[in-house]
Amino acid sequence: MTRFFSITKNIHEWLFDLMPEGLARVVEMILIAVVYLLIFSVAGLYLVLLERRVAAWFQLRIGPNRVGFQGLLQTMADALKLVSKELTGTERADKFLYNLAPYFVIISSLMALSVFPFTKDFQAFDINIGLLFLIAISSIGVIGILLGGWSSNNKFALIGAMRSGVQTISYELSVGLSLLTMVLLAGSLQLSEIVEVQKGGWLIVQGHIPAFIAFMVYMIAGTAETNRAPFDLVEAESELGAGFHTEYSGMKFAYFFLAEFINMFIIAAIATTVFFGAWLSPFGITESIPILGVLWFLGKTLILVFLMMWFRWTFPRLRIDQLLTLEWKYLLPINLVNIVFMAIVVLLKITI
Numbered sequence: 068m069t070r071f072f073s074i075t076k077n078i079h080e081w082l083f084d085l086m087p088e089g090l091a092r093v094v095e096m097i098l099i100a101v102v103y104l105l106i107f108s109v110a111g112l113y114l115v116l117l118e119r120r121v122a123a124w125f126q127l128r129i130g131p132n133r134v135g136f137q138g139l140l141q142t143m144a145d146a147l148k149l150v151s152k153e154l155t156g157t158e159r160a161d162k163f164l165y166n167l168a169p170y171f172v173i174i175s176s177l178m179a180l181s182v183f184p185f186t187k188d189f190q191a192f193d194i195n196i197g198l199l200f201l202i203a204i205s206s207i208g209v210i211g212i213l214l215g216g217w218s219s220n221n222k223f224a225l226i227g228a229m230r231s232g233v234q235t236i237s238y239e240l241s242v243g244l245s246l247l248t249m250v251l252l253a254g255s256l257q258l259s260e261i262v263e264v265q266k267g268g269w270l271i272v273q274g275h276i277p278a279f280i281a282f283m284v285y286m287i288a289g290t291a292e293t294n295r296a297p298f299d300l301v302e303a304e305s306e307l308g309a310g311f312h313t314e315y316s317g318m319k320f321a322y323f324f325l326a327e328f329i330n331m332f333i334i335a336a337i338a339t340t341v342f343f344g345a346w347l348s349p350f351g352i353t354e355s356i357p358i359l360g361v362l363w364f365l366g367k368t369l370i371l372v373f374l375m376m377w378f379r380w381t382f383p384r385l386r387i388d389q390l391l392t393l394e395w396k397y398l399l400p401i402n403l404v405n406i407v408f409m410a411i412v413v414l415l416k417i418t419i
Contacts, residue, residue: 099191107177107329112142114328117369118376125380152317157220160314164218169315169322171211176329179204183336184258186346186360197258198250201337202243205292208326209235212301215323216311227310230387231294231301237394238298241288244402248281248409249274249341258340265344277409282342284398284405289334290375291390293327297382300390335371336364343367 078098082091116131116138123130131138156165179201181192194200209231216228252274253261264270271278291298302310312323339345345367346360385393 103177103180103191107180108325110332111325111328112146114332114372115145115324116142117372118328118379121373121376122380125377146321149317149321154317154319156316157314159220161218161220164214165314166319168211168215168218169319169326171214172208172326173211173322175204175207175211176326176333179333180329182258183340183364184262184345185364186358187259187262189361190259193257193259195255195257198246198256198261198337198341201333202239202246205330205333206235206239208330212311212323215315219311219314221314223307224311224313227301227303227307227313231311234294234298234301234390235292237391238288238291238398241284241394241398241402242292244399244406245281245285245288246337246341248277248402248406251406251409251413252278253341258345261341262345262347265347269342269344269347269349271342274409275412277405277412278342280401280405281409282338284402285338285342286334286371286374288394288398289338290378291394293330293334293375295327295331295375296379297384298390299384300387303384331372331375332368335368335375338371339364339367 079095082094085091086094119141120130120138131141134141134144156162182190182194182197182200184190184193212231213228216224216226216231219225249261249270250256252270253264255261255264261270265273267273271282274281294301301307302312307313312320315323346364348359348363
């Protein structure tokens with residue numbers, strides 16, 4: 068069981084003194100789940116606020132600045148509004164699948180958060196196939212999108228869902244191959260070991276040009292996989308209304324909306340872990356002061372989140388044929404060649 072700082076160690080010892088070992092472990096797991104739910108909800112709300120402030124900055128206008136200091140409570144107020152809204156739907160919807168779909172999206176995002184090493188000791192689930200687990204779990208969310216679009220019995224929602232399926236299947240290849248390129252360099256799928264390898268330098272530096280190419284391809288493909296502009300064909304307002312969640316309202320709509328921002332955080336966090344040393348500081352002081360590790364991890368991740376937001380407010384939306392052409396004719400061949408180059412880099416390091 069993961070212990071984070073002395074307070075978690077004290078809670079761990081107190082639980083094991085108070086109750087049987089099996090029950091204590093179950094209670095610990097529940098407490099960890101609650102902590103991650105809080106992280107999930109707070110991070111989602113404030114990423115929405117960050118998006119709105121960044122959009123205002125790019126468009127030379129004022130963003131949310133009324134509710135709370137400098138608008139810090141605006142998204143909290145929006146969340147309360149969504150909680151209070153009536154849950155509406157269509158009479159012809161498949162009720163079971165319609166209600167189930169948002170939970171696929173939100174649970175897959177929450178499970179992905181559990182494997183990130185925020186610091187050496189702040190990691191809920193450290194497994195030897197951590198990177199493979201992340202790729203697999205992040206793919207489950209599209210099932211919720213497909214279910215939501217199909218079960219809504221709305222042609223616009225169905226078209227949006229089908230686009231999401233095609234887009235996710237296509238860009239998963241580039242995401243997976245770019246990460247596989249870095250696995251060749253790191254020699255492990257376990258996230259904690261990938262971070263350990265980077266104590267001598269971030270992998271994007273160790274891997275030279277192939278690592279930089281892998282990072283660029285990963286960021287483009289990762290942005291597309293989260294269905295964000297300029298790859299937001301899934302929710303193209305001018306064509307599909309709200310896309311796959313056209314028929315959702317209230318908290319069910321909020322689940323889809325929140326999951327999009329958490330998925331953006333997850334894509335950025337994977338890049339931070341694999342390319343930029345996760346919680347490791349370039350000055351080598353995070354080992355002795357763990358809280359600095361969390362700040363370094365979040366700082367790097369938020370810079371990459373800002374980069375993804377920059378994409379949204381800079382580039383126009385692609386057509387669906389351009390979207391697929393970019394993946395199959397450009398990113399995929401580049402990735403395949405880049406893996407060969409990375410293998411050569413690794414081989415030369417071994418033989419020197």
